[in-house]
Amino acid sequence: MGNTxxxxxxxxxxxxxxxxxxIAGVLITAILCGIGILIAYKKGLFSDNNIxxxxxxxxxxxxxxxxDFDTKVLKSSQPELVYFVEEGEKYALYDGFFExxxxxxxxxxxxxxxxxxxxxxxxxxxxYTDGTPLYAIFNNGEVTEQxxxxxxxxxxxxxxxxxxxxxxxxxxxxxxxxxxxxMYPAAIKASGFDFEKQSIGELNLNPYSYEHGYSxxxxxGQYLSKSEYNELYxxxxxxxxxxxxxxxxxDFSSAxxxxxxxxxxxxxxxxxxxxxxxxxxxxxxxxxxxxxxSYISNDMFIGQIILAKNIDEINxxxxxxxxxxxxxxxxxxxxxxxxxxDRFGYSNRIYFYVPDLSSFSPIEGAxxxxxxxxxxxxxxxx
Numbered sequence: 249m250g251n252t253x254x255x256x257x258x259x260x261x262x263x264x265x266x267x268x269x270x271i272a273g274v275l276i277t278a279i280l281c282g283i284g285i286l287i288a289y290k291k292g293l294f295s296d297n298n299i300x301x302x303x304x305x306x307x308x309x310x311x312x313x314x315x316d317f318d319t320k321v322l323k324s325s326q327p328e329l330v331y332f333v334e335e336g337e338k339y340a341l342y343d344g345f346f347e348x349x350x351x352x353x354x355x356x357x358x359x360x361x362x363x364x365x366x367x368x369x370x371x372x373x374x375x376y377t378d379g380t381p382l383y384a385i386f387n388n389g390e391v392t393e394q395x396x397x398x399x400x401x402x403x404x405x406x407x408x409x410x411x412x413x414x415x416x417x418x419x420x421x422x423x424x425x426x427x428x429x430x431m432y433p434a435a436i437k438a439s440g441f442d443f444e445k446q447s448i449g450e451l452n453l454n455p456y457s458y459e460h461g462y463s464x465x466x467x468x469g470q471y472l473s474k475s476e477y478n479e480l481y482x483x484x485x486x487x488x489x490x491x492x493x494x495x496x497x498x499d500f501s502s503a504x505x506x507x508x509x510x511x512x513x514x515x516x517x518x519x520x521x522x523x524x525x526x527x528x529x530x531x532x533x534x535x536x537x538x539x540x541x542s543y544i545s546n547d548m549f550i551g552q553i554i555l556a557k558n559i560d561e562i563n564x565x566x567x568x569x570x571x572x573x574x575x576x577x578x579x580x581x582x583x584x585x586x587x588x589x590d591r592f593g594y595s596n597r598i599y600f601y602v603p604d605l606s607s608f609s610p611i612e613g614a615x616x617x618x619x620x621x622x623x624x625x626x627x628x629x630x
Contacts, residue, residue: 314369321358322389328358329408332370333381335361335391353531379569385411423584426544429529429555429614433466433498433513436483436520436535446517449483451500451534453553455509455603455618456587460549460625463512466500503532505608505616508591509553531610544568548622551587553605557614568617573604576620584620 311332312330321328333511362370362377370376373391375384383404385393395407452463459465459522471494474481476533481495490497502513528535536555544564548554559568569576573593578585578600593601605616 312358327387330358429523432535434533447520448517450514462516466511468499470497546622549625552619567621571605571616575599
């Protein structure tokens with residue numbers, strides 16, 4: 249029989265000295281971390297009053313009182329933005345406001361907590377609040393501008409921007425603000441800019457196969473009565489064929505990004521106003537008007553497809569879903585499924601597909617989204 253080699257393994261033996269060194273290392277690390285956290289806490293670095301910009305920690309706001317108001321506001325060498333608010337309403341400051349304002353204002357906002365039932369301090373400045381939060385800009389010891397709180401973040405930004413630049417024209421939108429491209433036939437020389445209001449003559453891209461009660465197909469041979477749809481006729485003018493009693497709608501059947509879709513034109517809504525400052529992006533026979541919105545509302549038709557950029561796809565996922573061919577749950581989006589069915593891919597018991605338009609955006613940086621929550625597009629108007 250041959251010899252059998254013995255393979256020996258050297259085992260690591262844990263002794264008390266190893267344990268002591270390990271525990272000591274853990275304790276030293278914990279102590280150093282604790283000291284660092286304590287220093288950061290005392291400096292207020294964990295406060296929601298701070299913002300990180302360009303690697304630096306900057307103060308978003310400073311609370312002022314009657315005792316230091318003169319020093320920090322009235323005698324300041326630069327304009328000061330003061331937010332007068334009931335202390336219990338502190339968190340009426342919506343998320344992201346200070347980050348947005350900082351890009352224009354460039355320094356901290358002052359906050360003065362008031363009790364509108366007993367506090368008369370504001371009266372000396374000619375200010376009054378019944379509990380509604382109020383913004384005021386002080387310069388050289390006097391109030392130069394004031395504005396009551398609005399939930400429209402862009403509205404506050406605009407107000408501050410106009411003051412800082414001394415301009416009355418439409419200001420540059422805040423960084424990364426959502427932009428929705430409103431679509432109109434190029435023949436219409438007007439545009440509606442309130443995203444929450446549907447405008448006559450506005451185009452909407454739809455993935456379902458019927459006209460809902462507020463719009464008409466933009467296809468060849470679509471005639472409408474001039475008397476019944478007079479406002480739409482006024483907007484379109486004589487750019488399309490017409491006779492004494494009827495006019496035709498533009499044909500956009502060849503402009504759709506997917507053969508299962510169609511363009512429809514709103515026949516009911518606000519009469520759009522023209523603003524020469526807003527220059528559209530014209531592609532083919534469609535004008536795309538960039539409209540800055542402060543938030544995404546679900547006051548749209550389910551299934552409607554919009555073109556937009558800078559959308560928060562996490563927070564707005566219940567309203568807008570990217571048109572990238574993804575599968576979504578039938579249970580979560582039942583209304584949308586009743587409109588789409590299997591038009592964009594065979595579904596199973598749990599999931600169905602949204603259209604894939606990821607390579608069809610006509611504007612660089614913009615994407616198509618489908619509305620998942622909103623008004624159900626009825627076939628008829630009561």
